[in-house]
Amino acid sequence: MADFSDLVTATNAVVDPSTSAADLAQIAQLQPSLRPQVAAHPNVYPALLQWMETQGTIPVSNPAAAPVGQVARRRKTPFVIIAAVVVVAVVASLLIILKPRQAAESGHSSRFNGVSLTTGGGAIAVGCQDSNQHIIIVCAESDANTRSASVATHYGVDGTVGWTKANLGDDTNGQFDAVTVASDGTIIAVGYGTMANTKGNGHAIVVVANSDGSLKWAKAYGGSGFEEFTSVAVESDGTIIAAGLTFSTDGDFPATHGGQDGTGAGTDAVIAAINPADGSLKWAKAYGGSSADEFNGVAIAADNTIVAVGDTQSTDGDFPQSAQDATQSGRDAVMAVINQADGSIQWAKAYGGTWDDLFSSVAVAPDGSLVAAGLAGSEDGDFPGKHIEGTNSFADALIATIDPTSGSLMWASTFGGSATDQFTSVAVTSDGTIIAAGFTQSTDGDFPPARGGKDAVVVSVGSAGTLNWARTYGGTGDDQFNDVAVASDGSMVAVGQSASTDGDFPAVKGQTDAVLAFLTSDGKLR
DSSP states (O other): OOOTTSHHHHHHHHTOTTOOHHHHHHHHHHOGGGHHHHHHSTTOOHHHHHHHHHHTSSOTTSOSSOOOOOOSSTTOSOOOOOEEEEEEEETTOOEEEEOOTGGGSTTEEEEEEEEEEOTTSEEEEEEEEEETTOOOOOOTTSOTTOOOSEEEEEEOTTSOEEEEEEOSOTTOEEEEEEEEEOTTSOEEEEEEEEOTTOOSSBEEEEEEEOTTSOEEEEEEEOOSSBEEEEEEEEOTTOOEEEEEEEOOSSTTSOOOSSOOOSSOOOOEEEEEEEOTTTOOEEEEEEEOOSSOEEEEEEEEOTTSOEEEEEEEOOSSTTSOOOGGGTTSSOOEEEEEEEOTTTOOEEEEEEEOOSSOEEEEEEEEOTTSOEEEEEEEOOSSSSSOOTTOOSSSSOOEEEEEEEOTTTOOEEEEEEEOOSSOEEEEEEEEOTTSOEEEEEEEOOSSSSSOOOSSSBEEEEEEEOTTSOEEEEEEEOOSSBEEEEEEEEOTTSOEEEEEEEOOSSTTSOOOSSSBEEEEEEEOTTSOBO
């Protein structure tokens, strides 16, 4: 466990984008001078921001420090007022950077967090915009002075706007983390936000729209704390399965196991089964132990069981940490197979070593095996990072295949170089090939050298964990992919953000621009 009473150790940790939420809470308590940097860290969470604001050290609603690079789970952004964006693009497009008028101004940024293919051969990308002023104006074909909470834009082959819908009203703010498209073309986007009925700091939200972007319904779920849905899938009967986390001990989800210690470090992972017709809850369950637990990805197996992945810092409860990590402060990756009927656990296991390991995404292979992708920060345990050198400062990108019946590890492979590398999303093709997307900060190792702080990366991996190919994308700024979807012909759509003014993507105009890239089956830009 790191000694954050030492200023040098704390300073090194706060600039490391993989530093956990629990470690950030310790740094904020022990090093008041570093609270602006903590507030700007991608893994900061709402309760910690509120606690720091009560201390009067900084105006947390307007952090003094510039944000460090986003890492790991897409949800980890400072809880500021954000506007959700839905974008539809046809596959015939080659490369699209979303640059609404306000997002193109200095100090503004936008990103895509999730993508799904449409029944008509297009792609739905979801994400958010924000600004240093925390005043969000989503303005794709909308009035520059109107804050529209959810805007959907269809791009034609030349990138022109096809349609725009302001769906949720001016009193809704938030971000979309994930999206899926049902067999009938219905669009289902999830994330977090504040609506008129929100009781706490922000609720998990679900927005269901028709294929033309017109709203069917939108609902918020939660209690007096903070909730977020980070991933979504659809059962064969149409039931919406949303996974994420909760800070609340009341409201729609069962009371959390995690302790509310003033810094709010205790969270529970959560899954909700939702009626697609009206958004009513069929059931909702919280999972975890006495520390921080969360789900980052969800998928549906062939037998309609729910497969959820994420990470845990608990040493007790539903998924106790691995033996190697029981005396450390790191996270373990976690996978749980959940019964569709009532949310009960069939089995749940934690995987990892003495440092931080996590699963960001999960997919089901044609043979039924479960494929998880994420980050391995340990040099021991279930999936040792081959490039780790005795500290939790760097990590390797991770792919693991797990037996769906027992939870036993079939194989695990790590990829990367001497800096931090991570997979944020995974998909599996019809022939069992694994496609993973994320980012690399390494200039050596398995991926082509990063040209900036981070490069977006996509890899193809064989069924035994061997690397078929790897490609990086970006320029001299920070670039990363947050999600990837694979079409039946093997072509891919990847989404994320870019801060580069050169390289593979068109030059950004804000701090970052959302990026949507169409790729061939071998990873080349179309």
